[in-house]
Structures are given as structure tokens and as C-alpha cells.
Amino acid sequence: MSSEGTCGYVAIIGRPNVGKSTLLNHLLGQKLSITSRKPQTTRHRLLGIKTEGNTQIIYVDTPGLHQGKHNAMNRYLNRAATNSLVGVDVIVWLVEALQWTGEDNYVLEALAQCAVPVILGVNKIDKLSDKKALLPYLQEVAIKRDFVDVFPISAQKGQNLVELEAKISRLLPINTFLFPEDQFTDRTERFLAAEIIREKLVRRLGAELPYRLTVEIEHFSSETNLTHISAIIWVERKGQKPIVIGKKGQMLKAIGEEARKDMEMMVGCKVFLQLWVKIKQGWCDDERALRQLGYSDL
Template sequence: MTDVESQGVKKCGFIALVGRPNVGKSTLLNHMLGQKISITSRKPQTTRNNVTGIKTEGSNQLVFVDTPGLHLHHASAMNRYMNKAAGTAIKDVDVVVFLVDKLTWTEEDESVARRLENINIPLIIAVNKCDQLDDKAVLLPHLKRLSDRLSPTEIIPISALRGVALDRLESLLIQLLPNGEHMYPEDQITDRSSRFLAAEIVREKITRQLGAELPYQMAVEIEEFEQDGGVLHIGAVILVERDGQKRILIGDKGDRIKKIGQQARLDIETLFDIKVMLKLWVKVKSGWSDDERALKSLGYDDL
């Protein structure tokens, strides 16, 4: 027990997880929480909204904000929304964790770094996927460059997927959190609605199934979400931009959409601990990803 815990002092604060697309922010959030609430895939743009994950242990409450990756050279309304979501999160938190990928430093990493140059809150750089390096000594020059570039509070090599050094990261975050009453009940793990989480799970399965076959112009909208006895009935519409994308998503004789539904249903049942009846439909809605009004109707309006 720490001195703070023994004195009964409560700590609570917001922690932004930021970085370029596909660097492991959602994986880190899920492992820190010990439960999956943020969807993951190898495809950039998987995370589109700020997703809040809440971890309460004893007198400490850590409120993580998983942000979309910051994108360059994309001018669509969806990309503007995601960049705004990430930028807003940086301004409204107590600590920032900047996630980077091993020895890699890209133009998008540099773009994130520029946003973090003048923040006046603690900054931790978490160097992810370090378990993939046979010789950890090759990290040292990279860590020195990162330290010189941003003067962070601390740099921590981690593996979000393997859980390496995440206990050390959590301990440091607790030290940096301000004293204060908890903002959420101790059993709450996110401030996102059940509908949102269900839609995100369906979108994850689509992204994993199709990989590079389906462009980014795909969204999931929950039209039915009702519990009847011990069964949760969910109806979801998958929006795409063109007829060709619809055919790809449905697959030969409907086999692909059936597989997506089966995988999503199992994950939703695990998340909500209830039997689920899931129905999926695919609709073509041309131009939705570059239409501000369409984005708002799909829930991309919380900034």
C-alpha cells in the first residue's frame, strides 16, 4: 500500500493516449483495463472516436481517452473529425501518453510531436512493440532522440500486446494524477453507450474480415437495441459508398456477412454477458464520409 492509499487520499485524472494511426493505442487501453472496449485491427483509421476507458483500483481512478490516430494528407470530413477529436483530447487531460512504434519515426509521428511541444502537463513517451527487438541496446539512440525532441517526464519501452512494463506505466500515471474525488462509479469501465460499443464491435469484425478489400468509407449504425427477457436483440445497418463495396461485404451467397455477424455476436455476448440475436443489413449511402450532416447523423458530432 502506498503512502497516498494509507492516508485515504483519492486520486483521479484523465490520460490521453495519442499517436499516429495503427501504433497500438487501442490495444494499450484494452490491456490497461483488462477488458476490451476499444476495437483493434491492423488497418489504420480503426479508431474514429475518442473512447474513454475507466480503471478504478482502491483510491485511484484512471480515466483513459483513446484517440484516433492523427492523419496527414486526408481532407475528407471524416479525417477532419478524427484529427479534431485527437487534438481536443490533448487539451482536456491531466497526462498525455505519446505512443510510438519501436525505432520507427514517421511524418505522422512528427506531426503529433509538434502538437505536444508546448503542453504544460506531464508527458510520457511509451515506445511500443519493444518485445520485437532482439537487441534492446539499439533502442538507446532512439530514446535519446525522443528525449531531446520533447523533454518528456519519462520514456518507457513497453509492449501493449504482451503486457510488458504496463504495471510500471500505470504506477507512473498514478503518481502524476491529481488528488480528487472519483468521477465515475468504481464498476464503470467506459462512458460510451451500449449501442456505441455494439456498433464498434461490428465495425471491427468488418475491418478484420475485409482488410484492404474495403475502403475506409464504411460505417455501422444501430437501428434496434432491445432486451426481451434473457435475449438482447440488435439490428445494425452497415453503410458503404458504392454498390461494389456492398457486394464485397455481403460475399458469395452471403457467406462473408454471415461470418461477420457470427464473430460480432460472440464478442457482444461476452461484453454484455447476455444472449444476443444480431441482424445485419448493408446499405449504399454515397458520399457519407465527406458529408458533415451525414457524419452528425451517425454520431460523429460529440466535439
């Protein structure tokens, strides 16, 4: 690891479905965080590490801060997000262009006690039909707190991300690198495999069901040219199980095929994947069950 350079932690925070994971993936230049059009896809604090030259940026992807529906899972998500602000050097707060909501105010309150530099990223500018409305909106949100800078961006298209990252780099402290230069996350392949499966579930299933299921890797082992993975998809109720499996098992088969392809890209060899759907009654409002399933920030 380098003996000197600039290095630090950068939290990416915002309400659900504002594009935090998409931003992280684009900044890293590779996919790490799972994404979907549904809110609260991200459930865990996740580090994405980018090392270039004498700079190492450790991005912290966080669950979306949100109000309402305060079961154990939602409390966990908010706690994971706010805990991610502790010890960081820079915060990138992501909001959506022309779409300020009550949950953005909720994030603003959470940032009130943060003394580190905060950059405001105004995302999804590529989706604006009226570009003239952007400047007044930027002026309006820029006065909500003391930002070190405000960037209109598109995480999806990559607009203004080079400038955003250059600003981040200038704000980082002089420090030795905290991770090896070739490491890009703190998470294991086992964890990432579970996230890949969950992404396929979120994208394929209806609006509510993805929030009532989780994935647990039961077995993960690698041979020379083959990786064996066995995973359990946990649902809350008996009636949810046939939805995940689908008619004649077609839904589960499609999810497995899509997940296996992504896993093979991740591990660099063939993957033998087995999926099982099981019921754990009321798991997402049971803090003990959440801890058993890997939600460890409780």
C-alpha cells in the same frame, strides 16, 4: 463514490496503428477499444475507467493523428484526437520502437502547446530483432521535448505497463472519483455493439474498404434472456455492397457470427443480431452525413 483519492484524465495519443487501443485494453485488463492491424481503426474518443484502491484513472483513447487524405472523415478524426487533449491531467504519447515517421513529427507539433506532463511510451519492443538498437533510439527520441519519463513497452505483451501505470498514478491530482467504482467506460452498450461489428468488418475486408464503411445501430432492446440488435452497415458505392455481403452471403454471415459472440459476452445473454448493408453515397466526405451517423465532434 470515494470522497478522496487520486483521480484524473489520461490521454493516449499517437499516430495511427501505433498500438493505442491495444495499450488501453491491456491497462484496463479487459477489451474496450476495437483493434486491428489496419491504421485508423479507432474513430471516436473513448473513455476507459480503471479504479483500484484510492486511485481512479480515466484513460482517453483517441484516433490516430495523421497527415494527408483530408476529407471530412479525416478532419473529424484529427479534430477528435486534438480535442481529447483539452482538460486532461497527463498525456501518454505512444511511438513505435525504431520507427519514427513524419506523422510522429505531426503529433509532436500538436503537443507543442500542451502544458501537462507528457510520458513517452516507446511501443512494440517485443518485435525488435536487434535489442541493442533500442537504447540509442530511446536517447534520440527523449530529447525531442521535455518528457516526465520515457518507457520502452510492449502493449501487446504487457511489458513495463505496471511501471508505466505507477508513474501515471503519481502524476494525478488529489480529487474525488468522477465515476462510480464499477463503471469502466462512458459509452453505452449500443455504441459498443456498433464498434464490435466494425471491428469484424475491418479485420475481414480488404485494405481500403473498411475506411469507406460505418455501422449504425437501428434497434437495440433487451429482454430477460435475449437482446435484439439490428444494424445497418453503410457503404459509399454500389460496388462495395456485394463485397461486404460476399458470395451467397457468406462474408456477412461470418461477420455476424463473430460479432454476435462478442456481443453475448458483453451483455451476458443470447443476442439476436440482424445486419443490413445499405448505400449512402459519399458519406465519409459529407459533414452532415457524418453527424447523422454519430460522428459528433464536428
